[in-house]
Amino acid sequence: MSVENVAEAFVQLADTLVADFDPVEFLHLLADRCVDTLExxxxxxxxxxxxGGLHVVGASSERARLVELAELRHRRGPCVECYLTCAPVTVADIAEPPPRWPEFSAAAAEAGFRAVHALPMRLREQTIGALNLFTATPGVLGTPTLRVAQAMADVATIGLLQAKLLDQQELLAEQLQGALRSRVLVEQAKGVLAxxxxxxMGPAFEALRRYSRSHNQRLSSVAEAVVAGTVDVTGFGDPGTPG
Known part of the structure; x- marks a missing residue:
């Protein structure tokens, strides 16, 4: 975890006060920067x-997204508990019996993960979600790494809430509902491309993001065009190896 990577991550996460702020792309950026910065x-x-219902709105990989979906389907697991308690939750070894959350443990193990750290996304007394870090080997992340991870989650939370100069409650409802609506469009577009x-589904999402960036368009706008059939999917280029 280099100082340069940490500094770059915080600069990117703080850059939300722009007219075309895209909360879905921002949250995927957060997930990607966690992988790059926190190792x-x-x-x-x-x-x-x-x-108060939880939704998966960002993931660094399709495997992580599927594990999160499995946890939400059963409404039990470290990430859900983290959100409900507004406190970090650590599972140092998912395979260690007896599993506290059998369904989550099975899904995580199948995806190749052995440990998870869930950190609250919060601003003062208000918790809006959870940031979840997965590792393929068992063990606990070091205290300095966890402090940086929590700081990244805090900065991202502030960025979401301050993206527009509105009343906090109004902004929270608008930004989060907008992110959730956009996420539905993105999932539909992934299915169409796949x-x-x-x-x-993983390569399909990468094709969406690549097209969005190369054409300087919001990810949600590109997804909407794919679902509506108003964009030629052959223009998405080589998406890579099927996943």
Missing amino acids: VDAAGILLADHH ERMRIG
Whole structure:
């Protein structure tokens, strides 16, 4: 974990006060920067809607996303507990019996993960979600690494809430609901690309992100165009090896 990587990560996460701020791309950036900076194997992000229901809105890999979805399906696991208690949750060895959350442990083990650290995304007394770090080997992350991870989660939370100069409650509802709506579009677009291009969901998502960046368009706008059929999918280029 180099000083340069940490500094770059915080600069990127603080850059949210722009007119075309895209919360979905921002949260995927957070997940990617966690992997690059903290030297973990994967990261995932859960955010709560205005009813308190959790949703997967960012992940560094398809494996991490599927583990998060499995946890939400059973409503039990370290990430859910982290959100509910607003406190970090660590599972140093997922395979160590007896598993506290059998369904989560099985899904994580199948994805190749052996440990998870869940950190709250919070601002003062308000918790909006959880940042989840996965490693392929058992063990606990060091205290300096966890401090940086929590700081990244805090900065990202502040960035989401301050992206527009509105009342905090109004902003929270607007930004999070917008992120959740965009996430639905992205998942639909991934399915469309996966079917038409005969690739996996992971490569389909990377193709979406690559097209979004190369054409300087919001990820949610590109996803909407794919679902509506108003963009030629052959323009997405070589998505890589099917996953």
